[in-house]
Amino acid sequence: MxxxxxxxxxxxxxxxxxxxxxxxxxxxxxxxxxxxxxxxxxxxxxxxxxxxxxxxxxxxxxxxxxxxxxxxxxxxxxxxxxxxxxxxxxxxxxxxxxxxxxxxxxxxxxxxxxxxxxxxxxxxxxxxxxxxxxxxxxxxxxxxxxxxxxxxxxxxxxxxxxxxxxxxxxxxxxxxxxxxxxxxxxxxxxxxxxxxxxxxxxxxxxxxxxxxxxxxxxxxxARARITRLGFDLPPDLVPPLWLGARHDGARWQAETADSDTALRRMVAEALPFANLTLQPLELKDLIHHLRQEGTRP
Ligand SMILES: Nc1ncnc2c1ncn2[C@@H]1O[C@H](COP(=O)(O)OP(=O)(O)OP(=O)(O)O)[C@@H](O)[C@H]1O
Ligand SMILES: [Mg+2]
The missing domain is CATH 3.40.50.300 (P-loop containing nucleotide triphosphate hydrolases)
Structure with a gap:
């Protein structure tokens, strides 16, 4: 119609x-x-x-x-x-x-x-x-x-x-x-x-x-299914570079379009993470991300 x-x-x-x-x-x-x-x-x-x-x-x-x-x-x-x-x-x-x-x-x-x-x-x-x-x-x-x-x-x-x-x-x-x-x-x-x-x-x-x-x-x-990972690490450790994680003062945070692969790799590399959380990116952050990429849905 x-x-x-x-x-x-x-x-x-x-x-x-x-x-x-x-x-x-x-x-x-x-x-x-x-x-x-x-x-x-x-x-x-x-x-x-x-x-x-x-x-x-x-x-x-x-x-x-x-x-x-x-x-x-x-x-x-x-x-x-x-x-x-x-x-x-x-x-x-x-x-x-x-x-x-x-x-x-x-x-x-x-x-x-x-x-x-x-x-x-x-x-x-x-x-x-x-x-x-x-x-x-x-x-x-x-x-x-x-x-x-x-x-x-x-x-x-x-x-x-x-x-x-x-x-x-x-x-x-x-x-x-x-x-x-x-x-x-x-x-x-x-x-x-x-x-x-x-x-x-x-x-x-x-x-x-x-x-x-x-x-x-x-x-x-749907255009950008991005997941935010949050986790703790022992104080003397930093996450591997490929994860692109940053510390927000309290926890490590990383954004990924493929959380399954990221998690498998974290486990395969025996990263001793704790208190893992997975959340879809909030709309505000998603839009910020899309605008930085210059893509338009
Ligand atoms: N009557 C007016 N005379 C002069 N400038 C105006 C007038 N109305 C709006 N503007 C200007 O036009 C622009 C857009 O204003 P507008 O009120 O539409 O913004 P807004 O997106 O609603 O912002 P906010 O989130 O603060 O409400 C601003 O730069 C504002 O200063
Ligand atoms: Mg207004």
Whole structure:
């Protein structure tokens, strides 16, 4: 089956945006299908929020085009199906979350599913309190609930869990996965790699406004199956050079694409290792590795 661009939640080509001397986004292409979650990764100032702002219709690109379910970002049709977290400080502070969410639901023309939102975003004790005086994490929960209140088919979340405690972060992951499993499309930026890996099927790594690595996480992993070996050695010994191991201050660590062969050889050479651990390389380190190699999955 071929997807037409109007079936895609997002179809963007060549997006670019400059602020004065800063080329915030250079040429970004993105496609996102319903039922998929895309994680945008990149250092501070890489261009993630600017990309989202163009996809939400909040900023007009200097070049390139984007469509949201076949409609221009910011058009009534695109906005009807799109949810996003506002900046927490943009919320009026003399009203309660119940009032804010009910108003927002009305604007989207959907019933306010307040009980569902209370459960999904841990708003039980907060729902009828004025938001003035809410902590950062409490504000963030209201902002997250606002992103989902309109029964959107596409949600943009810019660093959704910054400021959330660990229980709220876990609850968010469950909620986000459920949303995507039911056919929702999600774009997420985060500096937490484990969060991206727990929720997203694909990633795009942005560096100075350009996509430097993009693809499905499983394909990226399949491309480079690298295992990290950790082990202890008696203090007077160093591992053989072929292993390429280094000492991280506590233990010896080595990365290998073929852990079976490496282990057989360690045993054959009677290396007296102890407390051996084998772990797949974390996504963050894997991407670092791939970028250094200059390969693109
Ligand atoms: N309104 C603006 N005026 C001037 N420069 C801007 C503006 N918005 C963004 N920039 C610049 O554009 C670049 C990209 O910023 P952007 O906010 O998109 O980065 P980001 O990837 O979201 O970073 P972070 O991880 O810190 O949120 C940065 O150099 C930033 O300083
Ligand atoms: Mg940002």
């Amino acid at each position: 071929t997807l037409h661009s109007s079936d895609l939640a997002i179809h963007a080509r060549g997006l670019a945006k400059r602020f004065g001397a800063v080329q915030a986004v250079a040429r970004i292409d993105l496609d996102l299908a319903p039922g998929e979650a895309l994680g945008l990764l990149g250092t501070n100032g890489a261009g993630k929020s600017t990309t989202l702002a163009m996809l939400m219709g909040l900023r007009v690109p200097d070049a390139g085009q984007a469509l949201v379910f076949g409609h221009p970002p910011g058009s009534p049709a695109a906005r009807r199906w799109t949810g996003a977290t506002p900046q927490a400080r943009d919320l009026p502070d003399q009203v309660t979350p119940r009032e804010i969410l009910s108003y927002a639901a009305q604007r989207y023309g959907v019933p306010p599913a307040i009980d569902r939102l209370i459960a999904d975003f841990g708003l039980g004790d907060l729902i009828d309190r004025r938001v003035a005086g809410f902590s950062g994490g409490q504000m963030r929960r209201v902002a997250l609930a606002l992103a989902f209140v309109g029964q959107p088919r596409l949600v943009f979340l810019d660093e959704p869990t910054s400021g959330l405690d660990s229980a709220a972060q876990d609850a968010f992951r469950v909620m986000a996965r459920g949303y995507v499993a039911q056919g929702g499309a999600l774009v997420l930026t985060s500096h937490h790699w484990d969060e991206i890996e727990a929720i997203c099927s694909s990633i795009a790594v942005i560096d100075r406004g350009e996509t430097v690595l993009a693809g499905r996480i499983d394909a990226i992993r």
